[in-house]
Amino acid sequence: MKNKPNDLILQTVTTMISFIIILFSIHLFFAGHYTPGGGFIGGLMTAAALVLLLLAYDIKTLNTILPFNFRMMTAAGLLIAVLTGAGALLFNQPFLTHAYDYFELPLLGETSLHTAVLFDIGVYLVVIGVTMTIIQTIGESE
């Protein structure tokens, strides 16, 4: 029986750092609308935070914190992205044509809402789902 490695520092730091990474990834996700960022890089960064949790603890712990089936997440993300693109078909516009408008929202004031965000949420979910599926599949064999 192998001795349990002493990873107290890693675990303590991870509990705090992973939240900061996730918050930053969400910031990146929304920033992507007009500046560098977006669903792909945001999703990748969220996945990085989850992988850090996976390294510091193990798959079981991660599954208790986030009881998601990552394959379903991929499928859901794909569905959201494809349906957002296909939404244009209803208005007889070319596939992937997006629409936006300005709305008066409480607290936020005048905000532009864009259907591209929906598409990006799809991308975000696909990236997390695929990355986590790959890493879990590789990790399972050990």
Next chain:
Amino acid sequence: MINLPLLPILIPLLSAVLLMFFPKRIKAQRIIAMAGITGTIIAAIVLTAEVKANGIQTLNLGSWPAPYGIPLVSDMLSVLLVLTSSILTFFVVWYAMIYMDESYERFFFYIGVMFLLTGINGAFTTGDIFNLFVFFEVFLIASYLLIVLGGKKGQLRESIKYLLINVISSALFVTAVAYLYSVVGTLNMADVSQRIDELGSPGIITVIAIFFLIVFGLKGAIFPLYFWLPGSYSAPPIPILALFGALLTKVGVYSIMRTYTLFFYHDQGYTHEILAVLALLSIIVGVIGAIAYRNVKTIIIYNIVIAVGVILYGVAAMTPAALEGAVFYLLHDMVIKAALFLLVGIMIAIAGASHLNKMGGMIRDYPRIGWTYFVAALALAGIPPLSGFVGKLLIVQGGFETGDMVGPLLVLLSSLMVLYSAMKIFMNGFWGTPKEYHGAKAHLANRLWVPAAALVLIAIAYGVGSEAVYPFIQMAVEPLIDPAVYIEAVLKE
């Protein structure tokens, strides 16, 4: 409905995504997959009618105008290929539902097929050279899944080869696109064609043309880049082999056809000469393989190489007759190869082995299968009035028009050899002394015969009704002969 060109891509994509939600429920998987393919066929038929009536259809994705956005371009050639691919997939999946073990069906088989169809239809439809690469990747990744599914020792070995070859050729593909972009500064295929023409086609374009020939030659299995094909294709189960054999190499052939008529038609003395020589060498090598082997799978697989050679010889000749022949033969070959693979699959199911020495006298117990195979073999070789005849006739005619004597004779001679190789299976497998068969799937033979026979029927109808098909083929060849037709339709200036 301006999104019509998109539908044959979107429908299989959506059904693939839906299937991902319940991969273990086989019945639902089967129903949705079949419904998705049927929807794709209907969309393809409507699209074909639309293109026939109103000419080339284009769609600028995301409303970005050409040449800045990514256009989908449905000309008659791409529409006919999309329609044929969708119909083939329908029958192959039907066959697979009977043939495949449950363990395959539970492990994303239908999802893989639907993504494969998405990628293939996309590759046939897109009007953007980089987007073509993306769709290549879509169907390649689906094919990686399908080839390794089952995880038998031979499959794993061949999958690694297949993966390596395709990763390398994909890397070359991107490099080739980058070279092209650095010269012309655009990725829209119509725009590329126009710019090359404006530049007067400098020498570097000829280099890029050869680069593209290597890339698509690797996918399409022309001499000397076909080396991976016999090994890799014999690894997966028959329905997957049928899909690969009928569709995947043909995407490579289509891409050569498209780029060599739209981009690289200026320096024909060099590029098309090389293409013609390689095509003829492919025919010779294919014939040697088809005659030498006694494994039924391998014989038909080498026949793929022969067909690719015949079609590309037609493309290299570049006369209207030869191009019509190439398109005609391309469609014929997709249908008949799928049918032959399915029929050979039944023989393997009965005998439990794929070697001819283990077969014999099947016609006693399975007369229907025997005679269906006989007709399919005649169609493959191009005996009139079956479907291979018209295409080969036009290719040979086009070859003679260019003043080449060797090529057309070689194509004609290869027909005899193809007939011999296909009849070898018939004589050794169906005639002779009946043997005791212990194939685990022998009891399925008569059910498996139905989709295979339906495909043979389509091939016969295609041959007998070639008079009716001919206007479609003529229309398909228009943008190949005169790139201006294609450019006009996409850029609409």
